[in-house]
Amino acid sequence: MKPIIQAENLRKIYGEPPSETIALDNVSLSINQGEFSAIVGPSGCGKSTLMHILGFLDKPTSGKILIDGQKAEDLHENDLAKLRNQKIGFVFQSFNLLDRTSSLNNVLLPLQYNSQIPASERKKEAEKKLADVGLSDRMGNYPSQLSGGEQQRVAIARALVCNPAVILADEPTGNLDSKSGSQIMSLLKSLNQKGKTVVVVTHDLAIAKKTKRIISMKDGKIISDTKKNKK
């Protein structure tokens, strides 16, 4: 299988010695195309930091990342913006939708920064992604008019709209009740079944068990990495 993300010896250190905090301590990781993985661990173990670095929202202190075969270190801010736009679909715990902005316009947001998809096709593309997450009837609604589960589905549609190589979800169910949470996990699972690579960060083992690979972290290190046999 082709690796979609390869991280080598990632280190992330906050602060200056002697009072520095090591958030990531030589983490190496490879995620293959079409995988559905979970990164788990107690809070403060560095799983979110790892996720942010994999999504180019944060920079490692040292180490290398390859995404879809492309080197990502020493890139200019403009090229990083392009990677975030075209290779990564990020799903946040707190949804991060623009308020007083319709679902459709929220999903259109990444397309505004994408020169690959012509302007004439953007609306159609966004409507299609909203339909994929089951919100065809909610396109004109503002986030305040949607339930938490619906808001997260808008956010997932937004993450999908530029057809990224990988979906990174940071505690996607953290702000949801268990029913909406499991709906979101089912949605992510079905995306994976359609071939999308999905990585979920969670502290909830029950959520993690719905994925096919569990990467456990503690104190900035990966302590175990288990792949489920295909059922």
Added chain:
Amino acid sequence: MNFKESGKIALIALARNKVRSFLTMLGIIIGVMSVVLLMSLGAGLQQSIKQEFERLGTNSIYVMPGNLEEGFGGLQGSQTNKLKFSDTDDIKKNVKTVVAVSGGIESSVAVTYKGETRKVVSFYGVDPEFTEIAQYKIEKGRTFTKSENNSGKRIVVVGTTIVEKLFKGADPLGKEILVKDKKYKIIGVLEELGSLLGQDQDNAVFLPIESARRQLNFDRPTWIIAKVDDPQDITKTKSEIRKLLLERLSSDDFSVLTSEETLQVVNVILSVVTSVLAGIAAISLLVGGIGISNIMLVSVTERTREIGLRKAVGARPRDILTQFLIEAVILSVTGGIIGLLLASLGALGLSFFMKATITPIAVILAFGFSALVGIIFGVIPAIRAARLEPIIALRYE
């Protein structure tokens, strides 16, 4: 992301905070309005003065107290008037090219007819030749003669406003009015002159200069005006008058100016006054710009999470910079346009009282300046927004 999309995003953001956007624009609106209005007033004044001088023709020479040729410094000299009534006769006798000459006393007096008083009326004591020099026309009756002037007869020529207000349109000829509480008989009415610099020129009384001197205690002429037949004689005549007066006065005591030079002196004074006033008004533009900067900084802080999100989904620093810069420019340019419209309305309203002309240069200046203010004061908040790290911006609460 292209310019059109950035503009759309900026407009949506501004429309969300309508009251705030309007208040921010208010500084620019007031600034542009005052600058344009003041400049248009200045331009209007210059035009009407020019027209007035054109009416008088190019063959008049003015003698005024004080040294006006050195610009502003000369104005102080006019406080010590050293001209004499006899200077008028001296000029007439000794300068051959002068065909007509008149002294002039200028003041402001109260005029009463049958118990009704107009407190402020322009007062002119002039020689009989003045009507000819100034090209004033008589509507009714006649003007006074040389012998009437010499004998100090109590007669007066009035402007149309006096007839209108004190006589309510009735025939004023032969009636007696009180000028400075002394009786004068009306022998003529001047044709309507209109207003100049917002001043009604028909609200005036013209007395023989001798009567004014003897009965109303004016001891010096305010100016002397001389006329030549051929405009080509102007320069020669001017230097002869100067030479004649220098026998008695020092060069700092008086000025001899042609119509053109007088116009120039007035124009210089007017443009300096206009620029100073417009400059002061421009300070409010600056303050308006600071207001924009302030609100944009607040806006950037408020929308830190939005900026973080936009970056997380692929916005380049340049996209964020454009978005916020366009917001600032829209604010200031819209403010500029509204200010310009208000100034046009103001100029229209003022035109009932005085001439106000909106010049293209005022429009370009106001518009360019407000756009510049938007860019200069919008750039700091915009750079700040563009530099935010996505993860720090997203974590911001």
